[in-house]
Structure formats: C-alpha cells, structure tokens
Amino acid sequence: MPVNVLCVGDVVGKPGRRLLADHLAELIGQHQIDLVVCNAENAAGGSGLTPQIFAKVLHYGVDVVTLGDHVYRKRDITATLGTSERIVRPANISARAIGRRWTVVPTKSGEHQVAVACVLGQMFMGAADSPWATVDAILSEIPEKVKIRIIDFHAQASSEKIAMGWFCNGRVSAVVGTHTHVPTADARVLDGGTAYISDLGMTGPYDSVLGRRKDRVLWALTTNMPTPFQVASEDPRLSGALIRIDEQTGRATHIERVEASGYRQDESAQDETGDDGGGEN
Numbered sequence: 001m002p003v004n005v006l007c008v009g010d011v012v013g014k015p016g017r018r019l020l021a022d023h024l025a026e027l028i029g030q031h032q033i034d035l036v037v038c039n040a041e042n043a044a045g046g047s048g049l050t051p052q053i054f055a056k057v058l059h060y061g062v063d064v065v066t067l068g069d070h071v072y073r074k075r076d077i078t079a080t081l082g083t084s085e086r087i088v089r090p091a092n093i094s095a096r097a098i099g100r101r102w103t104v105v106p107t108k109s110g111e112h113q114v115a116v117a118c119v120l121g122q123m124f125m126g127a128a129d130s131p132w133a134t135v136d137a138i139l140s141e142i143p144e145k146v147k148i149r150i151i152d153f154h155a156q157a158s159s160e161k162i163a164m165g166w167f168c169n170g171r172v173s174a175v176v177g178t179h180t181h182v183p184t185a186d187a188r189v190l191d192g193g194t195a196y197i198s199d200l201g202m203t204g205p206y207d208s209v210l211g212r213r214k215d216r217v218l219w220a221l222t223t224n225m226p227t228p229f230q231v232a233s234e235d236p237r238l239s240g241a242l243i244r245i246d247e248q249t250g251r252a253t254h255i256e257r258v259e260a261s262g263y264r265q266d267e268s269a270q271d272e273t274g275d276d277g278g279g280e281n
Helices: 013-031 051-060 075-083 131-141 158-168 214-223
Strands: 003-008 035-039 064-066 102-106 113-120 148-154 174-178 195-197 236-245 252-261
Touching: 003 013, 003 148, 003 174, 013 035, 013 051, 013 236, 013 252, 035 113, 035 148, 051 064, 051 075, 064 113, 113 131, 131 148, 131 158, 148 158, 158 174, 174 236, 195 236, 195 252
Parallel strands: 003 035, 035 064, 113 148, 148 174, 174 195
Antiparallel strands: 003 236, 102 113, 236 252
8 A cells, every 4th residue: 555645835823723723634534644744844923833833733633843944943942852753853954953853753554654854955045064965864874674755855946956856866755845835836756756846835824925914025125124024814725745655665656736725614723822923024
C-alpha cells in the first residue's frame, strides 16, 4: 500500500489555525492521509510559534511541524524545540541553535517511519549555512531503513527551489517549497522519484498581501512609514499538496495540489489562541 503524505503550506495567524481546525480532519479522512507535515512558522500572530499553538496544531491532526526564518520569533518555543520529536528547526542555522535538525516519526497507523527536515534557502534570505552541504549531511545521518524522506525547503527564489528539487532527485521522497505564501502550478514527480512543488502556498487569508492587511502593507510601501502589519481575515484557504509514496522504495508516484476554502458555519471550532497583531515592518 502507498503512504499518503499531506504537506500543508505556511499557516498564518488565527485564520490559518482555524482552517486547520475546520478542514484538516476531513482532508485526512477523504484522502486517507498517513502523515501530515505542516509549516507553522507564521502561526502565532503571523510570525513565530508558541508552545500552546504548537499543541493545538498537533491536536488538529498535524504530525510534524516545520519552521523557517521566524523560528525563534517567539522565544518560549525554544523549550518545545529542545524536547519534542514532532517539530524541526531549519537545519542549516548554527549547530548551537536549539532544536532538531531532522526527525523520524511514525505514520498515524504506526506501520511506517517518515523522516522530515527543513532547510533555509540563501538567495534573498539573509545568513544561513549552505543548504546543499546541509542536505547532504542530513541524508547521511537518517537511518538507511527510513525510506520515506520529506524536505521542506523554506526559500525565496524559485530558481533555488527548483535546483534543490533536482539536487535531491532520487534521494528523497519529496521536496516541497514554502515561505513565499503563493501556491505554484509546477507540482510533478521528477524522473528519480522525488515529488516536487516550488511552493505549497499559504494556509490563511488570501484577501491580503501574503496574509497581512492590504491597507497596512500599501501604506508602508507608499509612504515609507512604519506600521503594524496585522494579519488579515478574508478569503481563508488551506493550501498544500498530497504526495503518494511507495512504501518499499520511498519513491513518490504522485503529487497533486490540495485546497480547502472558507470556514464552517459552526464557529465552535474557531481557535482563539494567540495574538494576531503585527510588528512594525
């Protein structure tokens, strides 16, 4: 039987968390999902993650949380990063940084093991160690018996993301891009059996500028004046990709985009945790 992995794109603030609460369980059942990987680096107020929100994300059905350049924006997440096997920090930051560089977790049935790691890009992203050398190191450390391997490449440039897909081709089950919050139309399985997509897209409010209120962002761009980039609320969509993987070889056989939109009429599942204010630009 194939292993079905759902990778969910950047969860932004309360709208993104509510989308998980409202839709994730249904998607898991509909697509017979064995494992959910979710980038949640923007889940708390649009930037960072807290222990409380991490616990809620797992409660909604996520199995592994990946992060990005906002990994330590909420300082109290460091204790969770140091103890939980269900969350990974970017692997190519300082070796002294708190958190796992990669993890191996069981599928929901417990029948299979899946390795997950996230890596930062370097182009337009600031300081980070080489993602190429880091990926090589990670793949040499993951036990050979763990055939299913997922890489979240948190990067800005599409060219760098595509290059990472080819760099990992035949060595991992999937390379999924995050960070730019815009879903791309290039989902495919490369010739070596690696599923690839340049960006999973955002799980959050699309009537926005990458999840932030349009008026706030436009004011900052047109006046050069600092202003809080508050999380928007309208046109909520969950965005991600379903990847089907051969359990024996770890090679992907299929990838397709997945999207769920809107909130349920019953607001009882609404997540009220966290502050969705925004820091200055």
